[in-house]
Amino acid sequence: EAQVTQNPRYLITVTGKKLTVTCSQNMNHEYMSWYRQDPGLGLRQIYYSMNVEVTDKGDVPEGYKVSRKEKRNFPLILESPSPNQTSLYFCASSLIRGGGETQYFGPGTRLLVL
Amino acid sequence: AQSVTQLGSHVSVSEGALVLLRCNYSSSVPPYLFWYVQYPNQGLQLLLKYTTGATLVKGINGFEAEFKKSETSFHLTKPSAHMSDAAEYFCAVSVAGANNLFFGTGTRLTVIP
Numbered sequence: 001e002a003q004v005t006q007n008p009r010y011l012i013t014v015t016g017k018k019l020t021v022t023c024s025q026n027m028n029h030e031y032m033s034w035y036r037q038d039p040g041l042g043l044r045q046i047y048y049s050m051n052v053e054v055t056d057k058g059d060v061p062e063g064y065k066v067s068r069k070e071k072r073n074f075p076l077i078l079e080s081p082s083p084n085q086t087s088l089y090f091c092a093s094s095l096i097r098g099g100g101e102t103q104y105f106g107p108g109t110r111l112l113v114l
Numbered sequence: 115a116q117s118v119t120q121l122g123s124h125v126s127v128s129e130g131a132l133v134l135l136r137c138n139y140s141s142s143v144p145p146y147l148f149w150y151v152q153y154p155n156q157g158l159q160l161l162l163k164y165t166t167g168a169t170l171v172k173g174i175n176g177f178e179a180e181f182k183k184s185e186t187s188f189h190l191t192k193p194s195a196h197m198s199d200a201a202e203y204f205c206a207v208s209v210a211g212a213n214n215l216f217f218g219t220g221t222r223l224t225v226i227p
Contacts, residue, residue: 004157033214040123042204042217043158050213058214090157099208100146100165103215105157 002027004106006091012112013081021076021109023091029104031097032074033058034066037088037108046089049074050097081113116141116207120218128226133177133192135221137205140186147188148206148215149179158204164188175199200225 004025013019025032033048035058045058049068063085065077074093078085089109094101121136139145146165150158162173169181175198179190188205202222206215 035217040219042118042219043206043215044217045214048213056213092158097213099210099212100163102148102160102163105150105159107155107157 002104004091004093004104006089006106006109008109009107010110012114014114015082016080019078019081019111021078021089021091021111023074023076023106024072025074025091025093025104026072027093027095027104028071029093029095030071031095031101031103032068032091032093033103034064034074034076035090035092036060037090043090046076048097081111083113085111086113087111116145116209116212116216118205118207118216118218120203120205120221122221123219124222124224126224126226127195129197130194133190133195133199133223135190135203135205135223137179137188137190137218138186139188139205139207141207141209143209146208146210147179147181148208149173149177149188149190150204150206152202152204152220154201161190161203195223195225197225197227199223 034046035043047066049055091106092103117140148163149161164181205218
């Protein structure tokens with residue numbers, strides 16, 4: 001089954017404790033991205049990657065890091081989480097970068113930073 | 115830059131009634147327009163999209179949307195609401211060469227039995 005998977009689905013952590021949210025897709029997609037969803041703000045892009053070893057900032061990159069060492073994986077790293085990073089996070093992928101391409105979303109990771 | 119405005123953060127309809135969710139976009143170049151649906155505790159799923167060609171786009175689950183350039187709108191409709199349509203709906207816009215989608219703030223649809 002074609003899908004985007006994320007782990008963990010739920011995470012509670014404390015301020016300053018480094019964490020990683022994994023994202024994997026099995027569709028051989030070149031393009032992957034991370035979004036955060038906050039009430040009243042919709043989804044905002046954090047980082048994106050057009051292919052292996054090619055990443056760039058989205059609209060809200062502060063406090064986040066990413067890497068793309070393999071085509072299928074695109075982990076999101078919070079080196080020193082803060083309470084304002086409490087949010088619902090989605091990974092997405094598409095075949096290529098392009099305005100008309102359909103993005104496929106993972107199930108989401110709900111993060112609470114105390 | 116592109117942007118999307120969704121009018122009404124909450125919409126309630128009776129089962130069997132018409133569903134109309136409003137979306138207006140802003141873009142200086144021809145847009146690509148999307149509607150995504152998010153069921154509780156799930157990721158976003160594409161309902162339909164407009165890229166080029168026919169301005170009336172049909173999607174899954176009986177939904178459709180019409181691209182109206184003169185009104186900069188892409189409203190989502192369904193003739194008869196079903197209980198299973200209760201979800202949050204997001205309109206999004208992109209353009210050729212863009213690196214991301216710009217999402218609206220979402221509309222939560224409630225279906226009353």
